[in-house]
Amino acid sequence: MTSQAAEVTAETTDDAVLTVHGLTVSVRDLELVSDVDLSVGPGERVGLIGESGSGKSLTALSLLGLLPEDVTATGSVRLTGVDHDLIGAGERRLSRIRGNHLAMVFQEPMTALNPTMRIADQVAETMLIHHTRSGRRTARAAAIDLLERVELTGVARAYPHQLSGGQRQRVVLTIALANDPTLLICDEPTTALDVTVQAMVLDLILRGVTARDAALLFITHDLAVVATICQRVLVMYGGRVVESGPVHQVFTAPRHRYTEGLLAASDLESADSGPVTSSEPARRLPTIQGTVPAAGHFPDGCVFRTRCPHATDLCTQRPPWTGTPTTGYACHHPAGATNA
Numbered sequence: 001m002t003s004q005a006a007e008v009t010a011e012t013t014d015d016a017v018l019t020v021h022g023l024t025v026s027v028r029d030l031e032l033v034s035d036v037d038l039s040v041g042p043g044e045r046v047g048l049i050g051e052s053g054s055g056k057s058l059t060a061l062s063l064l065g066l067l068p069e070d071v072t073a074t075g076s077v078r079l080t081g082v083d084h085d086l087i088g089a090g091e092r093r094l095s096r097i098r099g100n101h102l103a104m105v106f107q108e109p110m111t112a113l114n115p116t117m118r119i120a121d122q123v124a125e126t127m128l129i130h131h132t133r134s135g136r137r138t139a140r141a142a143a144i145d146l147l148e149r150v151e152l153t154g155v156a157r158a159y160p161h162q163l164s165g166g167q168r169q170r171v172v173l174t175i176a177l178a179n180d181p182t183l184l185i186c187d188e189p190t191t192a193l194d195v196t197v198q199a200m201v202l203d204l205i206l207r208g209v210t211a212r213d214a215a216l217l218f219i220t221h222d223l224a225v226v227a228t229i230c231q232r233v234l235v236m237y238g239g240r241v242v243e244s245g246p247v248h249q250v251f252t253a254p255r256h257r258y259t260e261g262l263l264a265a266s267d268l269e270s271a272d273s274g275p276v277t278s279s280e281p282a283r284r285l286p287t288i289q290g291t292v293p294a295a296g297h298f299p300d301g302c303v304f305r306t307r308c309p310h311a312t313d314l315c316t317q318r319p320p321w322t323g324t325p326t327t328g329y330a331c332h333h334p335a336g337a338t339n340a
């Protein structure tokens with residue numbers, strides 16, 4: 001079945017951490033985003049895809065209260081733990097929410113960093129502003145600990161310009177996650193990075209949100225990335241959400257012809273219908289670290305043993321596999337896994 005309307009599944013749930021209703025974004029009389037409904041459950045990872053200009057970034061910026069001055073948003077954006085609507089909230093309230101309940105990672109890390117401030121101080125500053133650590137010394141120690149967890153040992157005293165693009169994006173991710181946000185919004189966080197670094201940053205995003213039970217709204221052009229890290233996906237076209245559902249369902253049986261076109265143009269065409277099936281948040285299961293298994297050497301008992309559609313050496317894992325050759329992989333399968 002393919003039709004333009006009636007493809008959007010209900011997008012609100014009672015326990016959602018983010019509930020967006022009727023979001024419309026306009027410049028003067030021109031609607032750029034129309035009547036978007038979406039919700040993200042606790043710990044859920046949701047992808048937002050669509051071609052350039054379809055309204056993904058404006059949707060994200062509306063949630064964050066970061067729209068340009070000439071652009072206005074109407075509708076409702078509710079975040080769990082925040083007792084007022086984010087649409088229409090004043091800048092002081094919004095800046096308290098950003099970096100605390102709600103955090104974001106954008107494409108270009110340099111724009112998010114202060115070029116004149118040392119890395120550890122920037123991470124510590126986030127904790128101090130939001131009072132999640134008291135005392136500069138404690139905050140700085142916590143910052144160094146967080147940086148080490150994203151494999152950024154030894155950069156504490158560096159300035160942003162002394163780091164590579166991938167290292168900067170890891171710093172931005174560290175800042176975003178420093179206060180254990182309820183929801184992390186990523187807008188094309190790896191687009192500007194080369195492919196090996198992309199895999200590492202994606203892995204750190206996935207591990208970072210999973211460890212904190214944070215929900216994730218992930219905006220990207222890359223359907224393979226959505227297949228790798230998201231459980232549910234929304235497809236935007238012409239400023240509207242035209243289709244949504246579990247990633248597996250939308251990617252294997254798209255109902256909207258625009259989604260069909262997106263899939264046809266992607267390298268997901270040959271993806272089998274294997275592992276990307278769960279619409280449930282990832283379960284907390286023992287993590288086993290090791291090197292990435294060679295294709296075809298996924299452990300016995302693991303139902304997720306197909307190759308990533310990219311079929312490159314870097315991507316032999318698919319959910320619930322996570323990892324890179326350099327950081328090792330983690331298998332969250334209930335049967336556990338042994339290193340192949």
Ligand SMILES: Nc1ncnc2c1ncn2[C@@H]1O[C@H](COP(=O)(O)OP(=O)(O)OP(=O)(O)O)[C@@H](O)[C@H]1O
Pocket residue numbers: 027032050051052053054055056057058059068070071
């Ligand atoms: N400040 C603005 N004034 C007028 N039009 C705008 C403004 N910002 C964005 N637009 C338009 O709104 C539409 C949606 O833009 P948006 O940036 O949300 O798209 P997108 O899906 O994120 O695209 P991309 O993937 O290229 O970032 C586009 O047609 C864009 O040109």
